[in-house]
Every structure is written in C-alpha cells, then in structure tokens.
Amino acid sequence: MSSATITDVAQRVGVSVATVSRYLSGFNVRQRDEIENAIHELNYRPSAAARNLKSGRTATVAIVVPDISNPFFAAIASGAEAAAGPDYMVLLVNSGAVREREEKILGQLFGRVDGVILSPLQEDNEGPSFFSKYGLPIVFVDRITADADKFDSVLVDNVKGARLATEHLIALGHEKIAIITGPLHTTPGRLRAEGYTSTLKREKIALQKRYLIESDFTREGGYASMVKLLEDPIPPTAVITGNNLMSIGALEALKEKQIRIPEDISIIGFDDLEFPTLIEPGLTAIFRPWHEQGAEAMRALLARIAAQAAHTELSPQHHMVDVHLIERGSCAPPKGLPARSKG
Amino acid sequence: MSSATITDVAQRVGVSVATVSRYLSGFNVRQRDEIENAIHELNYRPSAAARNLKSGRTATVAIVVPDISNPFFAAIASGAEAAAGPDYMVLLVNSGAVREREEKILGQLFGRVDGVILSPLQEDNEGPSFFSKYGLPIVFVDRITADADKFDSVLVDNVKGARLATEHLIALGHEKIAIITGPLHTTPGRLRAEGYTSTLKREKIALQKRYLIESDFTREGGYASMVKLLEDPIPPTAVITGNNLMSIGALEALKEKQIRIPEDISIIGFDDLEFPTLIEPGLTAIFRPWHEQGAEAMRALLARIAAQAAHTELSPQHHMVDVHLIERGSCAPPKGLPARSKG
C-alpha cells in the first residue's frame, strides 16, 4: 500500500497526529520508538504535496534549460547542484527549445519549487515583462529576456569572448573571417555576433554579410553553416563557431570535405569542447567555467529566495563570468583556400 | 504579488470559488470573460501543491539518473521526454551516484510525481526489496536492483554486446584481451564483464584476472585503468571499454602515451561515442539506441501508471533493446606491444 498517512501512523501508535508530526520534525517525543516502528511497518511517507501546501516551502529548485543534451547545460546543472547543498532538491527540466513548452513548464513549476534558474529561449518576450507574471524567484543563466534588468542574471562575457577570437585571427593575418553564430534573438547569439562585428569594425575590416551566418546552436546547424561557407565563391580563411555543438558540426563538415585544419582553414570555437585532446588538431577555443557559472547561478538564486523569505529588498544582481582563449592547433596564418569549382 | 488564490479571483469577480474552479477546468461559465480578466490582473496561478493534494495526480514524472553529465543519460532523458507527450512534465534528477542522495530523492519525489524512471546505483539493496517501500510506479532503465523481477525494466542486452566485442577481437586473432568494466555491483558493469568472461571461456581462452579491470564508468576511471593495463609486464593487445566515458578516458591515455591505434593496440567501446567521426581512427563500438531506450522506459511507465489508476493488475514487463557492432578503424590483428621497460 502506498497511501499510509500520518493519521494511520498516529492511530496505530495511539497518539495524535500532532505528536507524529512533531516526531517527524525532530522534536523529542515519548513514544518515539513506537512511532518509528509504525512508520516502518506502514511504509509511511509524508506527502510532499501536503507539506508544500501547508508550509509554502518546497525545499526544491528547478533549472529550466532549452537542451539537456547539450553538455554545456548539463554542466550548468551540475554546477548548480553542487552549490545547492543538501537542503535543496534540484530538478532539471528541458524546454526542448520550444517557446510554449517553456511557458507551460514555468506555470507548472509554480507552487512546487522555491525558485527557478532559467535559460530563456528568446530575448524579446511578448509584453514588457513576461516573467514578472511568475511571482517566484528567477535567476537567468547564460541568457536573458528583454526585462533582464529586473532579474538576477549570471552571464558570460560574450562580447569579450568573440572579440578575443576575432583579434586572435586578425593577428594571424586573417581578413576573411566568418562567424557561425546562434539565433540573434538569443543572448549569446546576438552578443557573440556583436563582439565579432565590433572588432572587425575597430580593425577596419569590412563586414561581409555573407560571412555572418545565423544558425541555431545545434550540431546540424553548424554543419550546414560550414558547408554553406565552403560553397561561397570566396570562402573565408577562418571561421568562429558560436557554441560547442556548432563547432562539432563544423568540424564534421570540414572533415567530410577533407579540408585541412589549419592549413586550409582556421577555426576557433566559442566554448571549449569536452574532450579537446582527442581530436586532431586540437580546437583553439574561448574557454569559460561552465560548472562555476552554474554554481554562481545557484548562489544567486538561494540569496534571492532568502531575501524573499525575510521580506528584504534586494536589487537585481548581475554576475558575469570571465573568458579566455586557449590556443591549440586549429589556427594558423591564412594561405587561402583553393578557388572552388561550382557544384 | 505572487500569492493570489482562487478565492481572490472569485471575490473580485463576485462569484464563488467553485465557479472559478470550473472555469479553470474548461467548463462553460457565464462570467468567463470577467474571470479571465481577474486572473490576468491578479496574476493568479493555480497552486500545483494544492491541486496535487486534492486530486492525487500530478501530471508529472521524474527520471532519476546517477550522472546527468553523461551523454547517455541525457539521451535517455531526451527519449523519455519525447515519449511522454504534452500531458506530462518530465523532471530530471541527478543522484550524483551517491546512494543516500538517491534514497533521499526518491523520498522527496513521493507525492509530487505520478511515477519514476530510475537507474539505480546498485543491484544489491539492503533488505530484500528496498524499492517496494515506495508505493509509486517505478521503471528501471539500464540498471536494476536485486528485486528487479517485481518491477518493469528496460535494459540493453549487455551480455550480447560484450560477447560481440569479445568475439570480434578473437576473430582478429587477439588472445590477450582486456576489459575495463564498470562497478560489478551495477547491472551493466556486471553483465558486460560476464559476457566477456563467458565468451573467453567458450573460446577456450584462459581468463587473466589482471585483464579484467573493475572501474567506475568515469572518464578518469577509464584513463587510470588503461594506464594500469599498459604498465602490465604483458600488456593486452586489445581492450574493451565498458562505457562511453571510460572509452574516452582510455583513448586519452593511449594518446598521451603515444600508443597507436590499431597498430599497437586494438580498442572497442561498449556504447558508441557521440561524435564518432571526429576522432582518428574511428572507434569500433557496440551500438544501442539510447534515445529509443529512454522512450521505451517512458512508455512502460505510462502503462504502469495507467494500470494503477485503473486498478488493473499488470505483471512486471521486462524490455530489452538490441545491440550491434559498428566497425570503424580501431581494431586490427595483434602485432604485439613492445615489452615495456619498468617505470
């Protein structure tokens, strides 16, 4: 039987439910042993739903991400979990990068969690303040919405990362530099593109629109984008890939076309790969601490929850993790790709 | 304000809570527009906790896995989610491969979910039937406990997979075959080792105990185990790695020691890598459909939940997904590794 209640336990022992409840809360009770036995024999488990309802607290937080299969988000979750400590259960929920699912999930989470860490799908939500509807503490991680200033956030320095990558390639002598970035309505997609374009501008290199490819953060998108770049009449001599999955897709495309790295083309990834030493040559990449970014988000969320519980005003906190460039073997001075024959 | 209740809405409109409740359930109500407005203005969200408590149903299922950073479990989750359909919210919870956390999580989940898909940490739980305590529907995926026959399960044919790998190496002429397997108290760790030993026995190859290494399914474990094998006075000419992460660790060790694959050593992985084409040579591997295995688990769970709701007896269902060998470039006939000088 699954449904023994606190009442059943109380009756079996011959005490009131209050006493059992006290025992459960760690108070000292005379018949503690009998109660313990009864709980064991009846397989009694406190109903979390009832507890939530009564106490208002859930001892649970959720992390809502667009793609759980992306190792980046898995690492974010992992870091957040490590920072949550034993008092909180951490739930991971996948929105599948579907806008309406994300909204539905947030609604369903309401009342079952004390707070949410969220990587929202888009920056421009309908209405000025979509997320304000949810009265629960929210911390944005990696991505923000239009009303981001009203919420805590833990971002990465996207502009700097893209700048470092672009500068590195320029320093090597590249001018035909392309970027495969994520959707421009997402924070990392937009800001990484911005870091790229602003650096080109500062270095007096004309921006070629066809070198700025808006893709979708997926491996397939990275593959297709790289193929497209290679089919250009004047293909780039260097490419920046806008996230880990697109780096992999792009590398797969290059391998398939038997284009040598870095002899034929240089490539640099935003976000390091998980197993960087296994591929040859190693991918030069913009590194940031995934795990730590998740941990920071959790700390921010717990602070926010504590503030709310104490009815304390706490202005939105905006954190940013730093990036740096890791040089491996995927970049070299340009030699130019042989002009491609059509088809 | 976060805490508008159904009562607030009812009062504002001037109807009873029952009417609002009916509106929420989709019934036709006279003042539907007014109610809708009030809900919007008050930012009212139904409390999931209260609903759960009342109805007993949660429209939620959880997947509890030992390591969310392992792409295999991410894929299981992804597949399960795809099979869950829009009516269920799917929660992912990470036990972090810590026994007591797993138990705590299961306890906390009780009353907040309609069922659980679980990859338990160990086969031998204390007491004959540890999980029977939890009255909620459980489906085991990839791993089982001692009382597995009482529960639904979706496993992979571990023995066959290990046999295929071992046979493949034997057919190439290898006799000094090692295996790096997972903990023997886990299902895949134990059964993959069994498939290996039984095949050796059938093929009349003496089992060398030092060639059977019990590791821990982690990248670090795979690395250390491979290092250990290489330090053996008579190192194996072929190695089977017991999961994806250990394959990566083992490959990293080989790369670091500059041992050539397959010239110096053959290697074959249980479970394919995610990006098999990027590493050179490609890893010959035992393939199984991760995503489909997760989907199958979800279907089993939903069936179990439905049966419970209908008070129908449903004997435990045991499913098994098939495996096959994918040949790439990491295996060749043995030439023997040069005898290693100590240190």
Next chain:
DNA sequence: TTGTAGGCGTTATCAT
C-alpha cells in the same frame, strides 16, 4: 449554471 461545504495530508496554534 451556480453556490455550499467537506476533505486531501500536513503543520502550527492553541490549550491542557
């Protein structure tokens, strides 16, 4: 169609 009221399982506030 609508309102009233009881109860889901707990916790917390009273007395005792």
Next chain:
DNA sequence: ATGATAACGCCTACAA
C-alpha cells in the same frame, strides 16, 4: 509533552 483543531488552496459532490 501531548491533543484537538484550524488553516493551506483547491476540487467536487450535493443542493439549489
């Protein structure tokens, strides 16, 4: 230290 009892927010007969 213990017991009765009133919420928590919602749903659902039962009546009207």
